[in-house]
Amino acid sequence: MHREINQKRMHSIRQMLLEMASGNFSQRIVRTEEDDELESLAVLINMVAEEMQETLFPKGYINTHHLQQSLNTLSFIVDENFIIHSTIPETYLVLNYDTTSLEGLEFVKILTDSSSQNFDRLLPTILLNEKVSTLSLCYLTSDQKEVLSLFSSISKISNENRFIIHSILADSTESDNNSEDVNSAFRQPKTRRDDARLMQQVYDYILSNLENPLPSLKELSKIFGTNEHKLKEAFKYFFNTSIYQFYNDERLKRVHLLIEQTNMPLKSIAYMNGFNTYPNFSKAFKKKYGYSPNDLKRDNDNL
Template identity: 30%
Template sequence: MERTEEERFKQLSDQIIEIAVGNFEFRYKPSPRLDAIDTVGVLLNMLSEEIAYFNFGSYANFLLRPAPVVLIFNSNGKLINSSSCFLEILGYAPLLQDSELSIDTYLTEYSIPLLTEEFNNVTQEPNPRVFPLDFNTADKRIFRSNCSLSLLVQKQEHLYALLIYEDFKHKNLKEGNGTLKKQSKSVRTRSARNRVLVKNLRMYCLRNLDKPLPSLKEIGLLHRTNATKIKAEFKKAFGTTIYQFHLEERLKWAALLLQTTDLPAKEISRKCGFTSAAHFSRCFKKKYDQTPLSYREL
């Protein structure tokens, strides 16, 4: 039996929450209608695949920051859901479904007013403000991380998502008195800069899918680095060149447009930055083993 619009929207909402708490295996099932709701579902499926591959795929040893840990809570501060590793790493028992625990339970006394201030000023901006918070562990230690707060608008109530950005592992925990294990500051700084560089290069590719990339020298000037570093760091992170990555993403976008729009293949070729329809067709067939028109008819 075909699902109602309410049931389909519910599935979209469930998928977004699953993605937020770190489950990238959930998939939206398109209906026979292939309408706007299904288009959003397909985009979410692509997002899940991209995040899963970006964090756990063939280049799993790259240096980019992993997906953030997420806590979902309501207007009263009650924890609704969380990434599976959150309570485990802090040393607490798993969150029960009917638990009345507040997010404040896991914050230090100093951090509660910081979160309250952010809570009172939260918006639906796409790039929320980043702020630091300290979390208490079960064995009286502290985990400090940069976080951001986002508003999730629901039908009956507002939910909030707290994103914890730092690597959520035992090595980041410190003693309550503030003593830290000795680490090489220069190595950490260099590694952090490389992570930021590769992240920015990836976003640069994704924001310019409608045109070919310029030379490595020009890309280096834009990102205040050089061609050699771009080649080395991008290859280390993604296992491919920046140009091949860019081409793969353009072809993914083209495949999506073929499946979800009525645009002519020639127009899709132009929108995806190909210099000619013939070049687009050759590249598409090489990746998908069929022409764009054959792919659309599937």
């Protein structure tokens, strides 16, 4: 019986560490009456999470409506040693690198020291994960400025010893404005702040499940314990886009990079990114980019 209780406590600690690795510092491990090393570890982890939450998210509130208007996306294709094979044009602009200096570079070289150490520590878990690993990454520009990601995911490319790293981050030039917006937004009614936290969870859930078809609004509302109307309207309010449009835009960005930088069949890319049929995928791709997937030049020479 005692062993079973300890296993449950270990599970809680492990779950907490996973939440922190994905950037969620609001969760806490429930304390017990025990006075042992496990309890000491739980207390320490809770303290670290509290400090991180205060440091990264003052007052525990993120003004997502403001951030959505200044979001940047970084995407990388890396090999099994996490050497950068290719990236998207936005990466060079955001990180201030010339167009050839990133290829062949170790991915950890463009992270801050603390983020690099955290990445190395999580790497064994990332390599074992067959699905998507989520974590928080802090990038370093060529002129040594820090750029914190709001959300990052790492997923293995099917049948290849390569990975795709995808990060969403806010424009660092907006930081001063963000601080002012956070303070003013926090003065809003508690119900609005609660809505913001809920929508942040929905946002993170979508980014963690881009490879799956998007659940219906009814299913999503059940998952997050709210009603369909509130879910639809609140997401639109905070992120300035619909749930489906956000999901569709993010997976199409991922698809575009996979087509350019891998030799995977187009149908496989479509299915592994949540499209039920190839015609639906082709139609959505052409609508967003103005050309069909077949028209996109593939970088097979470097594979």
